[in-house]
Amino acid sequence: MIAVYWQTAMAWLTQLEPHFAPLQVAIPLIAAPICVLIRQRRIAWFFTLVVTWVTFAIAVALLVQVRSSGDISYAIGGWEPPWGIEYKVDLLSALVLVIVAGIAAAVMPFARVSVEREVPNPRIYLFYTMYLLSLAGLLGITITGDAFNLFVFLEISSLSSYVLISLGRDTRALTAAFRYLILGTLGATFYVIGVGMLYMMTGTLNIADLATRLPALQNLRVVEAALAFLLVGVGLKLALFPLHTWLPNAYAFAPTVATIFIAATATKVSVYVMIRLLYTLFGGTDFFATTGVDEALVGLGMVGMIAAALIAIFQRNVKRLLAYSSVSQIGYMVLGLALGNVAGLTAAILHIVYHALMKAALFMAVGCATTQARVVQIEDLAGLGRQMPVTMASMVVGILSLIGVPLTVGFVSKWYLLQAAFVAGDWAIALVIVASGLIAAVYGWRVIEAAYFTDAPEGRAEVAEAPLSMLVPLWLLTGLCVLLALNAEWTMTLAEEAARALMNGAAAGVVP
Amino acid sequence: MSYAVFSSFNYWMVIVLMMTGFFIVIAQGNMVKKVFGLNIFQVSVFLFYISMSPIEGGTPPILDERFELYSNPLPHVLILTAIVVGVAGMALGLALVVRIKAAYGTIEEDEIERLEEEMP
Amino acid sequence: MMREKPILRVVSKNLIPPIMLFALYVQFHGDFGPGGGFQAGVIFASAFILQSLIIGVAEARRVARSALVRSLLAFGGILYIGVGFAAVAMGGNFLDYDALDPHDPVHGQHLGILLIELGVGITVATAMITIFFTFAGYEPLPSEPAPDPNREAPEREDLAQAVPPHEGRR
Numbered sequence: 001m002i003a004v005y006w007q008t009a010m011a012w013l014t015q016l017e018p019h020f021a022p023l024q025v026a027i028p029l030i031a032a033p034i035c036v037l038i039r040q041r042r043i044a045w046f047f048t049l050v051v052t053w054v055t056f057a058i059a060v061a062l063l064v065q066v067r068s069s070g071d072i073s074y075a076i077g078g079w080e081p082p083w084g085i086e087y088k089v090d091l092l093s094a095l096v097l098v099i100v101a102g103i104a105a106a107v108m109p110f111a112r113v114s115v116e117r118e119v120p121n122p123r124i125y126l127f128y129t130m131y132l133l134s135l136a137g138l139l140g141i142t143i144t145g146d147a148f149n150l151f152v153f154l155e156i157s158s159l160s161s162y163v164l165i166s167l168g169r170d171t172r173a174l175t176a177a178f179r180y181l182i183l184g185t186l187g188a189t190f191y192v193i194g195v196g197m198l199y200m201m202t203g204t205l206n207i208a209d210l211a212t213r214l215p216a217l218q219n220l221r222v223v224e225a226a227l228a229f230l231l232v233g234v235g236l237k238l239a240l241f242p243l244h245t246w247l248p249n250a251y252a253f254a255p256t257v258a259t260i261f262i263a264a265t266a267t268k269v270s271v272y273v274m275i276r277l278l279y280t281l282f283g284g285t286d287f288f289a290t291t292g293v294d295e296a297l298v299g300l301g302m303v304g305m306i307a308a309a310l311i312a313i314f315q316r317n318v319k320r321l322l323a324y325s326s327v328s329q330i331g332y333m334v335l336g337l338a339l340g341n342v343a344g345l346t347a348a349i350l351h352i353v354y355h356a357l358m359k360a361a362l363f364m365a366v367g368c369a370t371t372q373a374r375v376v377q378i379e380d381l382a383g384l385g386r387q388m389p390v391t392m393a394s395m396v397v398g399i400l401s402l403i404g405v406p407l408t409v410g411f412v413s414k415w416y417l418l419q420a421a422f423v424a425g426d427w428a429i430a431l432v433i434v435a436s437g438l439i440a441a442v443y444g445w446r447v448i449e450a451a452y453f454t455d456a457p458e459g460r461a462e463v464a465e466a467p468l469s470m471l472v473p474l475w476l477l478t479g480l481c482v483l484l485a486l487n488a489e490w491t492m493t494l495a496e497e498a499a500r501a502l503m504n505g506a507a508a509g510v511v512p
Numbered sequence: 513m514s515y516a517v518f519s520s521f522n523y524w525m526v527i528v529l530m531m532t533g534f535f536i537v538i539a540q541g542n543m544v545k546k547v548f549g550l551n552i553f554q555v556s557v558f559l560f561y562i563s564m565s566p567i568e569g570g571t572p573p574i575l576d577e578r579f580e581l582y583s584n585p586l587p588h589v590l591i592l593t594a595i596v597v598g599v600a601g602m603a604l605g606l607a608l609v610v611r612i613k614a615a616y617g618t619i620e621e622d623e624i625e626r627l628e629e630e631m632p
Numbered sequence: 633m634m635r636e637k638p639i640l641r642v643v644s645k646n647l648i649p650p651i652m653l654f655a656l657y658v659q660f661h662g663d664f665g666p667g668g669g670f671q672a673g674v675i676f677a678s679a680f681i682l683q684s685l686i687i688g689v690a691e692a693r694r695v696a697r698s699a700l701v702r703s704l705l706a707f708g709g710i711l712y713i714g715v716g717f718a719a720v721a722m723g724g725n726f727l728d729y730d731a732l733d734p735h736d737p738v739h740g741q742h743l744g745i746l747l748i749e750l751g752v753g754i755t756v757a758t759a760m761i762t763i764f765f766t767f768a769g770y771e772p773l774p775s776e777p778a779p780d781p782n783r784e785a786p787e788r789e790d791l792a793q794a795v796p797p798h799e800g801r802r
Contacts, residue, residue: 019725022725022726029709030709030714033707075725076726077725151594152593155597159597159600162604166608172631174611175616175628178605181601181605181608182547185554185605186534186550189554192594196564200564592670603763606767610770
């Protein structure tokens with residue numbers, strides 16, 4: 001009996017297999033309105049849990065497909081590219097899909113308790129609706145091969161994340177969401193201006209098609225302006241250092257689950273978009289060499305790494321501290337992708353994956369502490385090292401990984417980044433990387449000191465360890481932070497292959 | 513010179529509108545005005561797209577054997593989507609402003625900043 | 633209010649049905665002429681908005697109850713993406729209308745665009761109604777201070793008290 005069901009299910013799956021690319025986006029997208037109809041908070045939670053896991057399974061299946069049989073191209077509505085919208089999965093996008101869907105799936109078991117504590121009960125189903133919409137938007141950005149479709153998904157994910165942030169308990173969540181809305185919309189509009197200019201010059205919106213047409217037009221001022229608009233737009237979205245002002249408050253005052261999800265995925269997807277822009281869209285042109293884009297990005301990345309880390313030292317709010325550390329870590333990724341060699345690009349891709357894992361784990365640990373002991377400021381962590389040993393141990397691992405201590409994933413990506421700096425022949429960059437790690441040690445130490453070397457304040461009730469539903473996902477991610485470092489081969493090969501493919505694609509595009 | 517100015521009249525208007533909107537977003541402290549500045553900024557981009565689609569001597573893009581030259585319909589479709597996105601963003605922005613007013617009693621950026629500095 | 637403004641009442645009462653009818657025309661004629669779900673949805677919503685301007689938001693809300701509006705809002709989206717799933721289930725690509733009718737792809741195209749635009753129309757109409765009600769019918773949540781147009785910006789201390797860091801609004 002079971003065997004029959006199994007066979008039918010397998011037959012279904014083989015039939016669906018060529019459609020995994022659109023289903024990857026469509027399933028969370030259709031699940032969001034269904035969540036509105038459900039309304040019951042527990043059922044909505046369970047439904048979202050199932051949907052995110054299915055989405056994750058599809059992402060893994062896509063990665064396996066790409067590994068075994070090369071890039072996937074899917075024509076939405078049967079309209080062949082470059083006329084219709086194309087969904088395109090290559091190694092890099094498959095990797096980003098897995099990490100985004102994976103984080104979304106891992107956060108969900110954690111979410112039930114945390115969301116019920118932090119979001120007013122009648123709004124919980126809306127929270128999950130927005131969560132699913134945001135997920136669909138991020139997956140869509142990653143998978144689409146159409147420059148304008150990318151903008152639509154960018155706005156879907158941004159609008160829903162503004163709502164997610166505004167659901168936070170503190171009133172400052174409202175102003176944080178508003179500022180993010182203003183800057184995010186500006187960024188998205190800048191992006192559209194850039195796409196419009198490219199469309200005006202080439203008459204196509206398909207990214208691959210654009211890439212083949214741009215080399216012939218690269219001397220035009222319009223195309224240069226388009227690149228500038230696109231970069232500033234995406235730079236706003238990924239919180240590149242001087243454009244990061246929306247980020248700290250948005251992370252600090254959003255509900256914890258929203259913070260975990262947005263911090264781990266949204267900026268990473270924006271970094272992915274920047275890689276796509278520079279290496280696929282403009283890959284065939286020699287903009288990197290002629291316009292100084294690379295030097296500007298290297299400079300901004302380095303300033304961001306140092307300055308944001310320095311600001312992080314002086315934060316009192318734990319989530320804000322981690323938020324500034326995110327800005328600093330984004331600097332690593334931008335630096336890596338701007339160095340323009342394989343090692344640098346590999347480092348950027350690795351750091352996308354690793355930073356998603358460690359930031360998710362860190363914010364989850366803070367979430368556990370917040371749920372159990374109302375932790376907001378660093379002082380509130382006092383004594384929790386003894387009272388919540390499991391949670392705090394994971395926090396220590398996360399911080400070590402931020403610093404880049406060997407045996408954690410942070411070390412692996414930094415190692416690659418250092419190599420990239422040496423390949424580029426610039427000692428200053430290497431020095432900055434090391435210095436930024438040392439500053440990370442300073443702000444990380446503040447957290448550890450409060451948790452382990454300060455006594456719990458008098459009169460505070462005994463704090464219990466967080467429930468298992470929160471600890472399991474927390475340690476799943478923390479475990480991955482260590483495991484992927486001990487067995488770095490797997491992610492490293494993937495990232496390096498993806499980087500080489502991007503570089504080769506860029507090099508091949510030069511000859512039209 | 514004058515030909516260059518007038519033949520690209522649409523782009524000049526787009527630039528003027530764009531800078532107006534952008535300036536309002538940056539310079540205004542009032543949140544409602546910020547939202548509307550943002551809207552002006554977006555509308556300039558809509559105009560930019562729409563104004564690139566007509567072709568001299570082109571007809572509306574309805575297939576007919578009497579015509580050969582059609583204007584490009586695609587920018588309109590793209591901008592329809594962008595308008596909807598813009599409306600959604602504006603509605604959300606204004607809804608946030610309403611909630612901010614209820615929570616802080618003001619919608620002036622500098623006053624809110626001052627109030628927030630007092631918070632832990 | 634109703635008693636005081638007979639002209640408004642009579643005119644709008646006669647206008648609302650044609651507006652709705654026109655919305656349906658724009659919706660279903662969208663296959664052949666200018667029109668479609670976006671425009672039709674906005675026109676349809678404008679009928680509701682006109683009505684609530686005349687009879688008051690509270691009255692209008694009794695017709696368009698928020699649970700109903702919200703469900704329809706969700707339903708439109710489900711219909712849209714559902715067509716995509718249906719196309720996959722019938723052996724085509726995602727959102728490939730050709731596959732919707734196994735005998736004649738042209739019929740499939742008709743059906744597909746009709747359903748899609750219907751989904752768009754429903755969602756746009758209900759979204760517009762929701763946006764209007766949200767702003768026109770805004771009532772502060774119970775614990776929020778009522779917005780008072782005459783009130784000056786609060787002193788620092790009193791806001792710090794009004795908004796304890798952990799409790800926030802609500």
